[in-house]
Amino acid sequence: MPSHALRLMCQANFERAVPSSLRVKIFCCLGWLFGACSSGSVCPATPRSGLKCGDAMCDAGCALGGDACAPPAGDVECGGAPCDAGCAPDTDVCGPPVADLPPVAKLRFGLRSPQSPDDYPFTPDAPPVDGAEPRLTVYLSAADSFDPEGQAISVYWNVQDPNGQYVTIDPDPSAARASFLPLFVGSYAITLEVFESGGLKQLVQTMFTMMVAPHPCAPDGFSTPCSDELAVPGGTFMAGSTDDIGFPNEHPRHLVNVAPFLMDKYEVTVGRFRRFLANFSGDGFPDGAGAHPLIPGSGWQSPWSGQTSQDFMISIRECGGAWTDDVGASEARPISCITWYQALAFCIAEGRRLPTEAEWEFAAAGGSEERVYPWGNDPPTVDRAVYGCKFDGQDGCSNDDLPVVGSVPGGAGRWGHLDLAGSVWEWILDVYAPYSDAICDNCANLNVTPEEGRVFRGGDFRFDDLAQQTDLRAASRLGFDAKFPDQTRGFRCARTP
Numbered sequence: 001m002p003s004h005a006l007r008l009m010c011q012a013n014f015e016r017a018v019p020s021s022l023r024v025k026i027f028c029c030l031g032w033l034f035g036a037c038s039s040g041s042v043c044p045a046t047p048r049s050g051l052k053c054g055d056a057m058c059d060a061g062c063a064l065g066g067d068a069c070a071p072p073a074g075d076v077e078c079g080g081a082p083c084d085a086g087c088a089p090d091t092d093v094c095g096p097p098v099a100d101l102p103p104v105a106k107l108r109f110g111l112r113s114p115q116s117p118d119d120y121p122f123t124p125d126a127p128p129v130d131g132a133e134p135r136l137t138v139y140l141s142a143a144d145s146f147d148p149e150g151q152a153i154s155v156y157w158n159v160q161d162p163n164g165q166y167v168t169i170d171p172d173p174s175a176a177r178a179s180f181l182p183l184f185v186g187s188y189a190i191t192l193e194v195f196e197s198g199g200l201k202q203l204v205q206t207m208f209t210m211m212v213a214p215h216p217c218a219p220d221g222f223s224t225p226c227s228d229e230l231a232v233p234g235g236t237f238m239a240g241s242t243d244d245i246g247f248p249n250e251h252p253r254h255l256v257n258v259a260p261f262l263m264d265k266y267e268v269t270v271g272r273f274r275r276f277l278a279n280f281s282g283d284g285f286p287d288g289a290g291a292h293p294l295i296p297g298s299g300w301q302s303p304w305s306g307q308t309s310q311d312f313m314i315s316i317r318e319c320g321g322a323w324t325d326d327v328g329a330s331e332a333r334p335i336s337c338i339t340w341y342q343a344l345a346f347c348i349a350e351g352r353r354l355p356t357e358a359e360w361e362f363a364a365a366g367g368s369e370e371r372v373y374p375w376g377n378d379p380p381t382v383d384r385a386v387y388g389c390k391f392d393g394q395d396g397c398s399n400d401d402l403p404v405v406g407s408v409p410g411g412a413g414r415w416g417h418l419d420l421a422g423s424v425w426e427w428i429l430d431v432y433a434p435y436s437d438a439i440c441d442n443c444a445n446l447n448v449t450p451e452e453g454r455v456f457r458g459g460d461f462r463f464d465d466l467a468q469q470t471d472l473r474a475a476s477r478l479g480f481d482a483k484f485p486d487q488t489r490g491f492r493c494a495r496t497p
């Protein structure tokens, strides 16, 4: 019997006994059993497709990109249609499932306090030309980091200093925007880890090596901030040393009161002194110029003008300091090889004066903190002072052992002054004389005696730390003939506001 004749017979038999909704299906299935239905498109259950996915036969076919049976359609709707495989990323059309991509770590940083979340101008690919400066905060941002699937991320910072020590991260290492304070010169390893929140499965990290180097106050030695003055609030402290430490000339310890004053942040540089010489007639100053307003008789005395009319250049050239006749690479190094008179003349020409011994020691000892050294009580290191011919890292003394001013910011005093200890000794206003136990209330010793000379303070780049009986200590003091220049002796100026 031909198949169409069988179908017609089936139809006629069932139309009477079976509701029309099932009629076609039953008819057709019977037809399928007998091989008579050539089309299965109206069967209630789709015949097995014959697709094999993994170990199973799959009606719905295999999942895209996999060997498992596809999920039933309709779980996800993309563009109005149910999609077994989900929607393609960032579109509204059906697409293959997306692999779980790792997050992306993006690091930016800045060297100034950020005013907005976008204010982190530097990246590892575009760092600042000169690197960062010691003791200036570095600001970090991980805010550009992201996860490709849009999942939430967490971050973690760590920073190692040149000695491999972990640096404190502020406010904490998991902050998207954080900061740290590099204390020393050298390379810092900054690592940013980014991971998907809720697990460490997807973790990436990026690393950047940042150089921290001293910036000379300015290459010319006189542009800002070379001539910066830093305020010292004034107050009371005990000057000198207790009997068990220090040299005899530091005793007796005695009470000192100083009024607020300003003092140069840096030692006076070659470039700053060169500019002074270019404008100085050599005529000296009127009596009283450059006086401390609270100390009568502390200013310039006209007989001294003979001292400054002499050729400055003889001593500057011949005693071997950082000076060069032509402008060169040493402009930001400290000037030395000058007399006390020349130092005072420089300060007066800048509207300043020399600090008193009490003022200088107050600044170096951190006032009432009475520190042993400007930075505190820990012994000297090459990160804190230019001393012992150690700066260039080589044994022996060379030109490179006296660097530009401000090269060791780790030795900054309580109010920010640099190189108080080491680099060059600093001429002081006072005549050098033994201490008494009298109270010093804005005092200076002005009783000139030819043999005693003037005070200088702070030690120099050559002398080593001798069992911590060192001239780098705030209380240490020496004096010498005010007319005698030396390559280890320079100065800085002060002013009463």
Ligand SMILES: [Ca+2]
Residues within 6 Å of the ligand: 389, 390, 391, 392, 393, 394, 395, 396, 397, 398, 401
């Ligand atoms: Ca050396």
Ligand SMILES: [Ca+2]
Residues within 6 Å of the ligand: 267, 419, 420, 421, 422, 423, 424, 425, 426, 457, 458, 459
């Ligand atoms: Ca010094």
